[in-house]
Amino acid sequence: MGYVISRTGFESVIEKLGQQYRLYAPVRKVGEGRYTDVDVVRYDFVTKFDEIELEAKSDYAFKELLTPLSQTLFFFTENEVKEADFDDRDVIIFLRSCDMHAVKRLDAIYLENKFADPFYERIRKRVKFALIGCAHSYEDCFCVDMGTNRTTEGYLFSIDVAGDEIKSDVACPDVAALFEAADAKAEEVVPAYVTENEVRVTVPEKVPNEIYKHGMWDEYTARCINCGRCNFVCPTCTCYTMQDVFYTDNGKVGERRRVGASCMVDGYTNVAGGGQYRRTNGERMRFKVLHKVYDFRKRFGYDMCVGCGRCDMVCPEYISFANCINKLNDAVNELEGGASK
C-alpha cells in the first residue's frame, strides 16, 4: 500500500517510529569532511525527519552500522573471557537502492560462506530498512549497469520527497497504521528509481587468467597511494583485522576487537615471519577490482560491486573504479580476440 503524507504528518510518523526503533540515516556532519569547512555525509542516529540528509549521496555507506569500523568482541580479565555486550534494540536504517543490494552482499559473507558470524548476526537480525527513493542519478553512480538501481522488497517503507509532501510505499502493516493515524492519503506509490546513469560500465562475463599479468594494472602502481579510502566507503567491503590489546593502566585486563581492513593498505597480507603478497598497488587494485566484478560472482553467483560510485567520489588520485571496470573489459576482449586468432 502507498501513502501521500504531509511533511508534518511524516515527521510524526518518524517520531513514533523513533520510540520503537533506533533510527539510523545519512546525516550531514558540518565541517567534518577531509578539508576545512567541508561537510561529510555519513550514517548516524537520528530522532527527527529533518536530521536526515536526503539530498546528497552519503560519502560513507551504511555498512558501518552492521560491521562497525571498530568492534569489541571480547573483554579479558585475568581468568575470564567475556563477550562484549551489544545494543539489542531494533533498528531502522534509511538507505538507497544500491545499498539495499549491498546488504545482500554483506549477508553472503557474514551469514553464509560456510559459517555464520554471530557478532554480525545478532546486529543483523534486529535491523530493518527504509528505502530512500532516487529521483535522479548522482555523479559517479553506475547502479543501472550493475543491476542495483531498483529495489522492490525488503523495506518497511520508502521515502520520496515531493515538494511539501512525502510519498511512501509502505510494506509493513504496523507502519501503515502510523501513516493512517497521521491522516495520510492512500495512493499507489512506486519508489523513485534511476533508469539511466551518465557513467556506464561493461562487466566482462569471464576473465581469463592472463589478465593477472596484463599491463593495465601498472598504471595503478604509479597512480594509487594505497590509502584504502575506496574500501572504507564501499558498502560491500567486509574485510577486518583482529586486534588484541591489554590496557596500559592494567596489563591484566584487555580486549579483542576487530577493525575494518583494506586490501589496498600495507600489512593486509603480511604473514608471521615477514611474508607479504601483492606488494604493488597495481596488484592490489587488480585483487580488489576482480573481487568486485568477477571473483565474488564465481562464488556467490552475482557481482559484489553495486555501482554506488563512492570509491570514485573519495579517491584522492581521481582513480575511477568504473573506468577500471571498462578497461578490464577492454583488456579481456583484447585477450580473447588474441586467443581466437
Place this chain on the structure above:
Amino acid sequence: MTANNPYVPFPSKIKEIIKHTEKEWTFRMQYTGDVKPGQFYEVSVPKYGEAPISVSGIGEDFVDLTIRRVGRVTDEVFKLNAGDTILLRGPYGNGFDTSLYANGEVIVVAGGTGVSPVRGVIEALAHTADAKDKHVIVGFKSPGDMLFRDDLKRWADQLDLILTVDGAPEGYEGNIGLVTKYIPDVPIRDVKNAQAVVVGPPAMMRFSVMGLLQKGFEEKNIWVSQERKMCCGLGKCGHCRIGSTYVCLDGPVFNYVDSKDMID
C-alpha cells in the same frame, strides 16, 4: 554469551613440549575431537592475538601443534610449560585426505616448517603395507633447523626417506642440496598414477611442482598446502582470499589443478 560462537576458543592442556630448535617447538595438546592432517587451529592468546597453526600430529587424545616463534602471539605461547592451558579455535580447513595415498606410489616433498602439516600424512604412509613405495623428501635450511628428529630416524627405516639440507658446516655427512635436486632420481614405476604432496615456502613449492610435472606426474595427482594470512578461519576477515577461494575454508590443501590458477 552467544550460543556456539565460533570465535570463542576452548581451553586445551599442554601435555608435553618437544623442542626441536630454539625457535620451533611442538606443543602436544589435549584433544579428542575429529581432526585431519593439514587442518589448522587458531591459537588464541587473550590480549596478544591469534595465530593460525597447522596440525603436525594426531594421537588418540592429543594434537601436535608445531609452533615457530615469530611474533607477539607465539612469544607468549613459548612462555608456557607442560600442564599449562592454551586457548584454541578449530580445527579449520579441509586437511589432507590420507586415504588417497594408502595404496600405490606416493611422493611427499616438504620443506622447513612445511613438514608440520604433512607430518600426519607421512606418519600414515609409514604405516601402510607398501611403505617402501612411499617416498619422502624432506629439506631444511641447515642441520640445526631440523624438526622431528626422532620421527626422521624412524621414517628412514619405515619408508624411502631422503633428508637433505640447503647448506651445512664442513664435515656434515648427510645430503646437501635443495629438495628439487632429489625429485628426478626418486624411483617411480607408474608415474601417471602416482600421487604427490608438496608443502613448503612458495618458491620451494613452485620448483618442486615443476620438477614433478617434468618427471611426468599428472597435475590432478599433485596436492599442495597453501599458507596465507588466516586471521579468522571462518571465511569472514578476507585476508586469506585468493580469487574466489578462501584458503581457510576451501583449503589449505588444494589439488594442483585448482591451485595453479590461484594467483595472489
Place this chain on the structure above:
Amino acid sequence: MARDINTKKLKKNAFRYSKVRGETASRIRIPGGVINAKSMAKIAEVAETYGNGTIFVTNRQGVELPGIALEDMPAVNKAIQSIIDDSGVNQEERDKGYPASGTRNVVACPGSRLCPFGCYDTTEFARKMDKMIFPNNLHVKIAFTGCSNDCGKVRMDDFGIIGMTEPQYDPNRCVGCEQCIKYCNIRSVGALSLVNGKVVRDTDLCIGCGVCVAYCPTRAWTRSKEHYFRLVLLGRTGKKNPRLAEDFIKWADEQSIMDIVKNAYAYVEEYIDPNAYEGKEHIGYIVDRTGFDEFFKWIMKDVKLNDKAEVAHRIYWGGKHYDRSNNLK
C-alpha cells in the same frame, strides 16, 4: 610647465618615487591576494592607457603599474576607482586613489579556498584585518597563511598568522591503519603513535596542521569546529637585523588576533621615535628600545584569549646582525 610635485604626498597616495625622472608607478592594493577578473582587466587597461604597458607583480601580492607620467596621477586615481571599490579597501575620498601606503598590503596564501591543507579562509581574514587597519601611515606588515607550511612566509612579517586545527579523534572510527602516523612523520612533526591499536596524539608536539585529518580514510580524525591560529611576532627583512618571527600565541582565536594588532598600532603611536626618518620606524626596532614587557602590556590590553591559548611571556629573536658585524672570514 615646471614640475612641482610633493613626493611625500605622492608616496602616501600609493604612487612610487621612480628613478626615472617624471615617471611614477601606481601601487594597487589587493588585500588577501584575491582580485576579481574584472578588476584585473581594469588594471591591464590602466597599464596600457597610462603606464608603459607592463605590470609588476609585487612580493606582497599587490601590483604596480610603472611608466606613468606624474601628470597623469589624478587621472589614474579616477581610473582605478572601480578596482578600489571591488577590492573593498577603505578610502577617504572617491576618485582620489589610496589614502595611505604605510601599512602594507595584507598578504594571504591561497588558504582553505583552494589548498587541501589550509586551516581557514586566509583571504577573508586578511580582508577583515585590512578593513580594521587601513588606511594607516605606520609601516606595519601583516600576513596570513593557512597552515604551518607557511607558504605565505608570514615569519618575515611583523604579525604572522598561521592557521591551526585541533584534530578531533573518534576511536570508534579508527581502524589502526596508521596512515595518520605515517604522514605526520613524513609531512609534519611526528606527533602521533599507536598505542593498543588506537592513535595517541602528543598534544605538546602537535602543531595543528591537520595532516592527520587529510589522510584519515575513515573520518576518525576530523577538524575542530573552531579555527585556531598561531600568532608569530616581529619578523623582518632589512639592512640592520633581518630575522624570522617568533611564536607568541598558539591556539589563539580570531578576535584576540584582531585586538592584539589594533593594540599594537596604539603602542607604536605611543613609542615611535618622533624624529624617525620620514616618520618611519619598524615596530620591531621600537620593541628593541622599550623592551618586550612594555610591548606585551600594550598589545594584551583587554585581550580575552580562549582557555586553550598558550602565550609566550618572553621572546628572543635571532637573525643576522649586520649592524654588529659583517665579516665572513
